[in-house]
Structure formats: structure tokens, C-alpha cells
Amino acid sequence: MEAMTFQAAEKRSAELRDELNQYSYEYYVQDQPSVEDFVYDKKYQELVEIETEYPDLITPESPTQRVGGKILEGFEKVVHDIPLYSLNDVFNKEELIAFDERVKKAVGHPVSYCVELKIDGLSISLKYENGVFVQGATRGDGTVGENITENLKTVKSIPLRLKEPLSIEVRGECYMPKASFVKLNQQREEEGKEVFANPRNAAAGSLRQLDTRVAAKRNLSTFLYTLADFGPLESTTQDHALNEMSRLGFRTNPEHRVCETIDEVWEYIENFHETREQLDYEIDGIVIKVNDFSIQDDLGFTVKAPRWATAYKFPPEEAQTTLLDIDWT
Numbered sequence: 001m002e003a004m005t006f007q008a009a010e011k012r013s014a015e016l017r018d019e020l021n022q023y024s025y026e027y028y029v030q031d032q033p034s035v036e037d038f039v040y041d042k043k044y045q046e047l048v049e050i051e052t053e054y055p056d057l058i059t060p061e062s063p064t065q066r067v068g069g070k071i072l073e074g075f076e077k078v079v080h081d082i083p084l085y086s087l088n089d090v091f092n093k094e095e096l097i098a099f100d101e102r103v104k105k106a107v108g109h110p111v112s113y114c115v116e117l118k119i120d121g122l123s124i125s126l127k128y129e130n131g132v133f134v135q136g137a138t139r140g141d142g143t144v145g146e147n148i149t150e151n152l153k154t155v156k157s158i159p160l161r162l163k164e165p166l167s168i169e170v171r172g173e174c175y176m177p178k179a180s181f182v183k184l185n186q187q188r189e190e191e192g193k194e195v196f197a198n199p200r201n202a203a204a205g206s207l208r209q210l211d212t213r214v215a216a217k218r219n220l221s222t223f224l225y226t227l228a229d230f231g232p233l234e235s236t237t238q239d240h241a242l243n244e245m246s247r248l249g250f251r252t253n254p255e256h257r258v259c260e261t262i263d264e265v266w267e268y269i270e271n272f273h274e275t276r277e278q279l280d281y282e283i284d285g286i287v288i289k290v291n292d293f294s295i296q297d298d299l300g301f302t303v304k305a306p307r308w309a310t311a312y313k314f315p316p317e318e319a320q321t322t323l324l325d326i327d328w329t
């Protein structure tokens, strides 16, 4: 290809960046690729050539910035302005009903719940300034976490630029799909390395890597579930907030549902207790949240957890054996 003028390269690289980021969004966030891999690869190669010729044209959200390549000295500490809370657990229907009774007593009337699968991964917090991904951190102890921005940039489902130039903070789970976990452990066994006990440990181990190229190869994914700093957004319920995050380009879990009674919540729990091994990611329970944010504010928090949410935990199963028994390839 004869050398492009800077102006031509500037225009072409911007077109390629937008096109490639759209393809990546369809593939990794919507799970609905619109083009074959070779189409993506060809355009990606063209962008690499232009950026190699004109490095000044590289922008933070360029897909070429997702391959990693930095060896970090360590992880800096991040103080969370808004704490990441943990959840009080319940283990049976009676305790779930007691949770609903406490909420109704405190609020004075029945409430709707937003129920979500409890993804078994690593809690992360993502900060965006004017739409650009600027910081990713682990939960840590809920107040102080670790800056893992460079590793999270390699997670393809995390948007490097939002669909709108908003300054917001969201939280969610970074996880390793079951199939990737099985493949990774097979690889590690062949290499005589120690295998990971479960997908959660594999995801945590991948994000704790100081060599960002390692994280880039671990096929991690995300489901976002908390709008922490709303910026200009005005969601009044958890269900609406999930839809807003999806609209902005985040990957959210499609199984969330609003339940009007605790019986409906129990039906949802029983359904997923049976069908969870068909999911291509691990869950360890169901999260139940009062849907209305103003009622959440009225209920507030105990020292470590919200009064407006609980986690129904499934009894631990011999997950590892079932995982390895299934042919995920």
C-alpha cells in the first residue's frame, strides 16, 4: 500500500476504529457477530499498519490497545468513593420469606424485587470520564481495591468508549466462561502447571497478572449490574438501571426480572437451581434487590450490607466434576 497522507490516514483510522469497535460490541457484548472473523482481522491489520506508520493517530479506545503488552511493577491502590457492599445471604425459603417480611414491615407495604443471577466471578468497578474508560479496580475490602485498568482493557466486553460521553461509574462481575476454564486447565495440565480450582479463581488469577498479555489471552467476560455514580442518568429502579447500562454498551445479564411477590422470586430461584448447569458461566445463587431506588434509600445499609438486598445461595454442588465431565469444546 503506498504511503497515505496524514489526513487520509487520520480519516481512515477513525473509520476503522469505529467499525472494529462496533464489530467487537456485536461479538463480545451482544453475542451476535455481524461479520466473519476474517473481515474483522483484515480491517484490524489495516488499522495496525496505519497506527504503525502514524503512532500519533493511536487513541485510548483503539481496538489495538486491547492486546496488552505492558509488564506492570505492581497494582496501585484505589479508594472507592462509593463503597462496594457485600450481601447478606439466605439459604432456604424460610429465610427468604423472613427477608421479605422485614422489608415490608420497614416500608409499610409490599415491594417489587429485581432478581438477578449471582455470577460467580470477581467484583470490579469501572470509571468513565466523558465516555472514555479511565479506571478499573477490584472490590478489595469494599473501600480500597487494586487498580487493574490495564488488565481490564484486554477484556473485550468492557467498552473502551461508551455510546454517550458520560462520566459515570458502574460495578459488575468479571468472570471466565466454563468452556474457557476447562480449556485453560487442560492447557495448564499439559504444561505441568497447577490447575485452577474453579472459574472464579481462574478469573481472579488472570486479573492479578502483572503481564497484561496473559490477561488478554484468558477470554474473560463481564456482566455489569450496579450503576454507582449515575452522572446525568436518572434511573429510579434497578431494572431501569440495568437497561440503561446495556444501552450505553455494557454487557448485562439477560436473565434479570422484576418479581411482584416473594413467591415469584422463589419460582425464579427454583427454576435456575435446576437449569444453572446449562449456563455457560457459573452462578452461586440469586441476588434479590428491592427494585425502587427511593425505597432502597429509605432502607439503607447495615455496617457491611444493604438492608434492601439479599443473596439466596445454592447449596455447594460438586461443580468441578460436572464441569470436567461435560464436553464443552
Ligand SMILES: NC(=O)c1cnc(OC2CCCC2)nc1N
Pocket (backbone or CB within 6 Å): 085, 086, 087, 116, 117, 118, 119, 120, 121, 173, 225, 226, 287, 306, 309
Ligand atoms: N455476583 C453478582 O451477580 C452480583 C453481586 N452483587 C450485586 O449487587 C450488589 C449491589 C449491592 C449489594 C450487592 N448484584 C449481583 N448481580
